[in-house]
Amino acid sequence: MDTLLEVKDLKTKFKTEDGTLYAVDGISFSLQKGRVLGIVGESGCGKSVTSLSIMRLVQKPGEIESGEVLFRGKNLLKVSESAMREMRGRDIAMIFQEPMTSLNPVFTIGDQIDEAISTHRPKLSRAEVKARTIEMLQKVNIPAPEKRYGEYPHQLSGGMRQRVMIAMAMSCDPELLIADEPTTALDVTIQAQILDLIRKLQKETSSSVILITHDLGVVAEMCHDVIVMYAGKIIEYGTVEDIFYRPRHPYTRGLLDSIPHFESGQRKKALTTIPGLVPNMLHLPKGCRFADRCSRVQSDCRQQYPSLQRLRGSHKVACFHPIEDVRKDVSISSEGGSQ
Amino acid sequence: MSEMLLEVQDLVKSFPIYGGLLQKEVAAVKAVQGVSFSVRKGETLGLVGESGCGKSTLGRCLIRLLDPTSGKIIYKGRDITTVAGEELRELRKSLQIIFQDPYASLNPRMTVGAILEEPLVIHNLYPNLKDRTDRVRHLMELVGLRPEAYSRYPHEFSGGQRQRIGIARSLAVNPELIVCDEPVSALDVSIQAQVINLLKDLQQKLGLTYIFIAHDLKVVEHVSDRVAVMYLGKIVELAEADELYVNPMHPYTKALLSAIPVPDPKAKEKRIILTGDVPSPINPPRGCHFHPRCPMMIEECKAAYPDRKMAPGRHEVCCIRA
Numbered sequence: 001m002d003t004l005l006e007v008k009d010l011k012t013k014f015k016t017e018d019g020t021l022y023a024v025d026g027i028s029f030s031l032q033k034g035r036v037l038g039i040v041g042e043s044g045c046g047k048s049v050t051s052l053s054i055m056r057l058v059q060k061p062g063e064i065e066s067g068e069v070l071f072r073g074k075n076l077l078k079v080s081e082s083a084m085r086e087m088r089g090r091d092i093a094m095i096f097q098e099p100m101t102s103l104n105p106v107f108t109i110g111d112q113i114d115e116a117i118s119t120h121r122p123k124l125s126r127a128e129v130k131a132r133t134i135e136m137l138q139k140v141n142i143p144a145p146e147k148r149y150g151e152y153p154h155q156l157s158g159g160m161r162q163r164v165m166i167a168m169a170m171s172c173d174p175e176l177l178i179a180d181e182p183t184t185a186l187d188v189t190i191q192a193q194i195l196d197l198i199r200k201l202q203k204e205t206s207s208s209v210i211l212i213t214h215d216l217g218v219v220a221e222m223c224h225d226v227i228v229m230y231a232g233k234i235i236e237y238g239t240v241e242d243i244f245y246r247p248r249h250p251y252t253r254g255l256l257d258s259i260p261h262f263e264s265g266q267r268k269k270a271l272t273t274i275p276g277l278v279p280n281m282l283h284l285p286k287g288c289r290f291a292d293r294c295s296r297v298q299s300d301c302r303q304q305y306p307s308l309q310r311l312r313g314s315h316k317v318a319c320f321h322p323i324e325d326v327r328k329d330v331s332i333s334s335e336g337g338s339q
Numbered sequence: 340m341s342e343m344l345l346e347v348q349d350l351v352k353s354f355p356i357y358g359g360l361l362q363k364e365v366a367a368v369k370a371v372q373g374v375s376f377s378v379r380k381g382e383t384l385g386l387v388g389e390s391g392c393g394k395s396t397l398g399r400c401l402i403r404l405l406d407p408t409s410g411k412i413i414y415k416g417r418d419i420t421t422v423a424g425e426e427l428r429e430l431r432k433s434l435q436i437i438f439q440d441p442y443a444s445l446n447p448r449m450t451v452g453a454i455l456e457e458p459l460v461i462h463n464l465y466p467n468l469k470d471r472t473d474r475v476r477h478l479m480e481l482v483g484l485r486p487e488a489y490s491r492y493p494h495e496f497s498g499g500q501r502q503r504i505g506i507a508r509s510l511a512v513n514p515e516l517i518v519c520d521e522p523v524s525a526l527d528v529s530i531q532a533q534v535i536n537l538l539k540d541l542q543q544k545l546g547l548t549y550i551f552i553a554h555d556l557k558v559v560e561h562v563s564d565r566v567a568v569m570y571l572g573k574i575v576e577l578a579e580a581d582e583l584y585v586n587p588m589h590p591y592t593k594a595l596l597s598a599i600p601v602p603d604p605k606a607k608e609k610r611i612i613l614t615g616d617v618p619s620p621i622n623p624p625r626g627c628h629f630h631p632r633c634p635m636m637i638e639e640c641k642a643a644y645p646d647r648k649m650a651p652g653r654h655e656v657c658c659i660r661a
Binding site: 192 | 598
């Protein structure tokens with residue numbers, strides 16, 4: 001498989017009055033063509049900053065300190081701002097959590113999608129651009145696209161606005177789509193529509209997707225591979241089956257256990273919780289950042305940070321005392337990624 | 340079976356919209372459109388539904404933060420729909436609420452101690468300062484806040500800790516019924532689990548009755564004994580939590596349940612994907628409110644709102660196709 005994106009030892013820091021904090025602290029991963037990669041973690045773990053760093057959209061006081069972001073082999077952190085600008089939207093597109101704040105309230109949605117298309121395809125005539133916009137609106141299942149073309153963002157519902165964002169992002173056939181919590185602000189029935197749409201478009205265009213979310217259900221449903229982040233670091237990486245059936249990091253296990261399940265046997269029992277809180281990013285412990293909340297902690301965990309170690313296949317974990325491999329399922333190896 | 344604590348009969352709440360030159364009432368947002376149910380002492384009733392279905396409005400009407408337009412609320416055999424003044428204030432000791440946003444519902448200029456003391460002062464409980472402080476310290480311990488927190492301000496706490504402060508505040512006056520309005524929606528999963536466990540612990544210790552409002556069906560199922568599903572101001576289905584999740588009867592409940600992403604990569608159930616959005620509560624569709632989006636719709640659904648049907652096992656549903 002072709003590697004589309006490779007991130008190497010990326011570090012993004014924020015200078016604050018109280019000191020410098022590393023929101024993303026030396027992470028490395030790669031993404032193959034046509035795959036959907038999920039990045040999960042709790043608020044403040046650095047998942048959004050990771051995506052912004054890839055797009056080079058980190059704003060002051062944030063700054064990418066070091067590392068490489070190789071997109072088709074080219075280091076995005078080295079290209080000029082104008083070249084980067086050309087690539088944004090054309091090669092890598094992004095959709096955000098809150099579609100209302102990412103759309104301009106004073107332009108019609110037609111104008112805004114037109115702009116995205118004509119910026120990257122200056123040779124198209126106005127009529128051609130409009131035709132493409134309407135085609136995109138149709139593709140994202142917006143009813144009466146000709147009529148919606150002339151409407152403003154406030155006239156649309158939340159789900160519709162997110163569809164418009166997706167239409168805009170996909171209008172130039174990007175190879176990589178970064179979706180940052182695309183359904184967090186939406187109701188479940190609308191979320192199901194949007195996820196279905198992203199999945200359909202991803203298959204049709206065989207683009208790669210990075211899906212950032214805190215919802216493990218969404219990850220299980222959408223992704224082939226998963227990164228679990230904690231306090232700026234990748235603590236576990238694997239296929240979706242690795243992460244959900246054979247989690248090795250105590251934090252991943254804890255996250256999975258703290259979701260209420262439907263199985264009636266589990267009901268009414270107290271939920272398993274992860275005690276304590278996420279550490280302060282300005283005063284990180286010396287060793288493993290999860291040590292204070294971990295049930296398997298031993299003295300070496302507090303001495304140094306465990307590096308990401310390869311286990312089986314692509315499965316990696318950053319833990320000195322990982323949970324034992326519970327490989328009961330025999331059919332696993334034949335299933336490479338869901339859907 | 341324990342005693343009936345709260346009974347709601349045909350409750351309606353609409354918010355008028357004024358317009359035109361004379362600012363006359365031109366329309367109304369019909370947020371709650373005739374809801375009936377009852378809650379027993381010590382149980383948790385879950386209220387689920389999507390944004391705008393009226394679940395929060397209903398919750399607020401129940402504890403009289405909003406005045407219902409019509410209908411009746413009976414608390415411990417007494418009609419509280421129109422009580423006012425001193426009587427209402429007295430009532431507030433028994434009926435409390437926990438809000439969604441722990442950032443917006445705490446006064447940033449008050450210390451935790453002052454926040455927790457305020458309800459005691461207002462209701463003139465523990466007139467002796469020493470007793471009051473003891474009570475506040477006891478409340479903090481009850482919800483798992485450290486004693487140092489007493490003199491700190493809300494901004495010094497994380498979301499989960501703030502929600503604990505909100506919970507302690509609602510417990511201060513020893514209420515019987517607490518409306519929990521999306522208490523964990525703003526929290527991360529691992530913290531969410533801590534707060535849910537705390538709420539359940541407190542319920543057992545103090546014999547509380549909860550009305551638990553949330554849009555997350557997994558959370559509601561976990562905490563509730565019975566669950567009511569709302570759509571556009573109406574309860575479309577009400578049943579024991581287990582029963583509802585195993586045997587949903589209303590097509591909306593079915594769609595809602597199937598729409599939840601399951602944290603299991605192999606669970607590729609057949610998903611019911613509803614088309615369109617929730618209609619506006621200013622102008623709800625004729626007949627069954629759900630018919631424009633319903634995959635099982637027939638002609639009769641457009642004619643009149645379906646009556647409530649009783650299925651075995653105290654399972655209520657409003658659908659002619661169920």
